[in-house]
Amino acid sequence: MLGLGLDTPGTWLLPRPFSIGWRSERGLIGILLRVFGRGTRALSALTPGETALVLGPLGTEFEAAEGRTTECVAGGVGLAPFVFLAAEEIAAGRPVRLVYGERDAEAVFDTDLLRELTDIDAEVFTEDGSRGTRGRVTAGLDPAADSVLCACGPTPMLAALARFAVEHDRDLQVSVEEHMGCGIGTCQGCVVRSSAGRWVKACVEGPVFRATDLDWGAP
Amino acid sequence: MLGLGLDTPGTWLLPRPFSIGWRSERGLIGILLRVFGRGTRALSALTPGETALVLGPLGTEFEAAEGRTTECVAGGVGLAPFVFLAAEEIAAGRPVRLVYGERDAEAVFDTDLLRELTDIDAEVFTEDGSRGTRGRVTAGLDPAADSVLCACGPTPMLAALARFAVEHDRDLQVSVEEHMGCGIGTCQGCVVRSSAGRWVKACVEGPVFRATDLDWGAP
C-alpha cells in the first residue's frame, strides 16, 4: 500500500495497492505507477525529496516452478508485478516469457526500459494493432505449452484466461484487483468470491490466487 | 483570496485572504506568505510552475493623505500590506514611516529585502528585545505627530492602537482579520462589529476600516 500519510497539508488519500515493480542492488524498490484516478494522480505528483508512506510487502506472490517456463500474461498496468517476477526469475537463470497487452501503442510501457529491468523482451499485443501483434494476449498463448501461467490485468482478461486454463487443463495464477481499506486483513474491505462461495481477502489471502480457487461468475 | 482551486488532486482548501505584497514593473504581483496553519502550509508547498487560484483585488485599501506622513504600524505578518503601501508612497515621493513589531528576532522579515522592496528602513521592535528596540510597536509612536496612522496586525494590537488613537485624537485606519468564505460579500461569513452595533463585512466593507467605525469591545 502506498499513500501520502496524514501529515501532508491539504490532502486526504486512502493508500492504494501497488506491486513491487523492481528492486535495485542498493536495496531500493521501484514502483510502476500508471495514473488512473485521483489517488494515482496525487501520488504521481510527488516530487523528489517528498515522502510517501509504504506498508508492505503484503499478501501472496506468484510462484514459479522449478524446470518449467513461467509465462507472464500482463494486461495494462498488470505489467507491474511481472517486471519484478521476470527480473528475479531471469536472474536466477529460469526461463520466462512475458506476454503484454494494451489497448493501443500509446499505452505501451517503454519496452527498452522494460528490457533493461527484466533482461527479456516482452511480446506486445495491442487491441488496435498499432504496436506489436494485433489482438488480445490470449492469442499469444500456446494451449499445449508446459508452462506455469501467471496473469495480472483487468478482471475480464483474467476471467477469459481462467476459462482458457480450465479448457486446456493449465495451471493459472492470477493477481486480482479490489478496493482496499487496511491492506492487512482487518477491515474485510477487499473481498473477492472464492469458488467455494466464501469471501476471501485480496490483501492477505491474495492478491495472487490459483484461478481455480476463485468464482469467475457466468462467462 | 488565494487558493488551490478544485483541480489539484487530493486537496481541499478554502481560499485564504492575502494582501498584495508588492507589484513588479512587469505587472507581476507578489505575496508575503507566513506559514501559520494548514492553509498557508499548503500554499507555501507550491513549487514553481504550479498554479494557485487568485480572486482579487478585493475590499478597501489604506488611504494616504497628501502632505502628511503615512505611519505604517505592522504587527507580525501585518507587515504584508505595508510593503505594498510603502513602496507605492515612496515611489510617489510621499513620506512614509514603517514601525514593525515581532515577538522575537527569529520572526523578523528579511530587512534587506524589505528595504529593496520599499526603499525605506523599517523600525523594528521585538517583544523580547532580541532584535531592534525592545517592546511593543506602540512605543514607537509619537502621540503628537501629524501623520496618517495605518495599522495591520493581531486584534489586541489593533485594539491598543485604537485606544491610543482616541486618546490622542489621531486618525487611524486598521486592516482587520476575520475568517472568510467567499471573499466577495455574498456569504456574510467575515463580519466584524461596527461601532454602530452592526455587522460589517471584512471582505468588501473592509479589510481596512477607520478605527472609530469599529467596536473594539471592553479594553
Add this chain to the structure above:
Amino acid sequence: MTGDRATSPVMSQRLFGADIHSPVFLASGTCGYGQEYADLIPLDDIGGIFTKAVSVEPRAGNPPHRVAETPGGMINAIGLENVGLDRFIQDKLSWLREHLTRAHVFVNVVGRTRDDYAAVVAGLDPHDGFLGYEINVSCPNVKGGTLFGTDETALADLVARLRKETDRPLIIKLTPNVSDVGVFARICEEEGADGLSAINTFPGMLVDTRSRRPVIGNRSGGVSGPAILPMGVYATWRARQVTEIPIIGIGGIRDGDDAVQYILAGAALVQVGTASFVDPDAAVTTHAGIEAYLRAHGVATLAELVGTLDDGL
C-alpha cells in the same frame, strides 16, 4: 449551449412550468442575492440561483467566527442574516428582475413559526422576478423547539399551509438530520410540494484547542462541502425511491462527475454551494462537465439520464 447543434446534448428541461436551460444552480446562502456573482460568472449561462434565506423581519445574524474550514468541507453559522422581506423585494428582487434573462430565481424562505413562512410567501407572491420558493425547514421551530424539518407533524402542517398561499413552484429543502429522509420526502409530496431539495447541512462543531473555545461564534454550525457529497447522493436516491416530484441535488458538488452522481441517483437539477468559494467558476464548470458527460456517453437529452442509476432494484 455552444458547438454543433446536431451533436450537442439537450441540457434544457421543462420543470416547474418553466424551461430550465441548465441543471446547475447556485445554492442558497452561498451566492447572496446574485449581484456579486454576476460580476464574476455569466449567471445566464447556468440555471439560476437560490437566494440567501429571506425572513419576514431583517435578521442580524451570529457573532464571528461564522465560517471555518473542516476536513473536506466547511462549517458555517451565519445565523440567517438577511435584509428581511421588504428590503428584499425593494432592493434585491428588482435587481434580479432587471439583470437576469434566462437564469431562474428561487427564493429561499425561513421563519420561526408557520405564520412567518406564510407571510414571506404571501408577501412575495404578487411580485415578478422569481420562479418559485425553496423552503428552508432546517430552522428551529419557536413553538416546538425542534426543527420543522425533523418533526413530521410540523413539516406536514407547514407544507400544507404554504401550499394554500401560492400556486408557484414550492420546493422543500430537506434536512439530512433525520433517521430516514424518505419519510420526510413523502410528507412533502403528500402535502402538495412541487419539488425537493436534498440536502441542507449537518450539525457540526470545531474546537480551538488553544483557546479551548468553539471556533464558531454560535458554537455549532452546519457542515457543507465535498465531505457531505456521499450523504447528499444517498438522500437524493432515498427520496427518489419514495416520491415522484423533481429533486434538486445539493451537497459537495464541485464538477460534472459529482453532479452526474446526483442526477443518476434521481436529481433533475443540482445546486453548487461551497465549491464556489474555492473556485467561483465551479457552477459553470459543472454545467460544462455534465454536458461533456452526456456527449461522451451518447445521451441525447439530460432528462433521460435522470434517475437511471442501475441499482438492481
Add this chain to the structure above:
Amino acid sequence: MTGDRATSPVMSQRLFGADIHSPVFLASGTCGYGQEYADLIPLDDIGGIFTKAVSVEPRAGNPPHRVAETPGGMINAIGLENVGLDRFIQDKLSWLREHLTRAHVFVNVVGRTRDDYAAVVAGLDPHDGFLGYEINVSCPNVKGGTLFGTDETALADLVARLRKETDRPLIIKLTPNVSDVGVFARICEEEGADGLSAINTFPGMLVDTRSRRPVIGNRSGGVSGPAILPMGVYATWRARQVTEIPIIGIGGIRDGDDAVQYILAGAALVQVGTASFVDPDAAVTTHAGIEAYLRAHGVATLAELVGTLDDGL
C-alpha cells in the same frame, strides 16, 4: 509514559472500574480482533481496542466493492462480516487474553433482535480477556425495520435488557442519524448504560458514473473519516450536555489536536478508525499528541481536561 516523571502529565484515568492508561483506542471494525495490528504497533501502549462486531451467528458480509474513498473520508459496507460468537470466543478472545497486557478490549456487539444482542452478551460474559461491551445499535431491527439506534423505544428496551445480562461496562454506540443525539444519549443513561460512544457512520452513497452503478456492492454504506470530524465533536458535546456517564469520542480522529477537540467537548476516551488505514501509527501518534498538548498547556492530568470546553453555557 516515557520521560521525566515530574513533568509527565498523567494520561491514565480510572474509568469503567479499570485503570485505562491511554485514552486512545482503535475503533470497531477498523482493527479486526487486534491480531494484525499487533504486528504493526505496540497495542499495549494505547488504551486498547474495540473489536469488529460480533453477532450470534457467523455472517458472510456484503458483496464487493465494500469500501471506497470519499472526499475527506471513506464509505464502507462490510455487512458486519464476522466469525460469530463461538469462534470469537475460541479463536479471538483467547488470542487477546494471551497477547495483551495493559491494553483493554471492548467487544462490539450486533444483532437483528433484542434476543440476539442478549445472547452475545450472555455468551461472552463468563469469559476472560475483555473489559466490557460496546453495543452497535446502527443495525436494522428485524422486527421494526428501523435501526435500534434511531427508535427511542427499541433503544430503551434493548439497553434495559442488556443491563440485566451483565455487570460489565455497557457502552452504547450512538448513531448520528437522528434529529437530536441528546435524546438517545439520555435514554441510554436512564436505562443503565455505563458509557456512550459517539459516533458511528453516516449513510452515504457513491455512484460510478461510467457504469451508472453504485460504487458500493451494497449500494449504500457508512461514511467515516475526517469528513465527519465536526459532526462527531458536535454529537459528543451534545451528549455531554445532557448526560453524566463517560463518552468515547469517535469520528475522523487523525492526531492529538483532533482528539483534544473531542476531549474538550466532553469525551474521556477516543477511538481512531479510518485514520489507521492511512497511517497504522495514527493511534500511537494521537496518544503522543494528547500528551504533548497536556504538557504544552501545563495540564497535569488528562482527566481534568475532559469536558472543559469554554462554551459560555
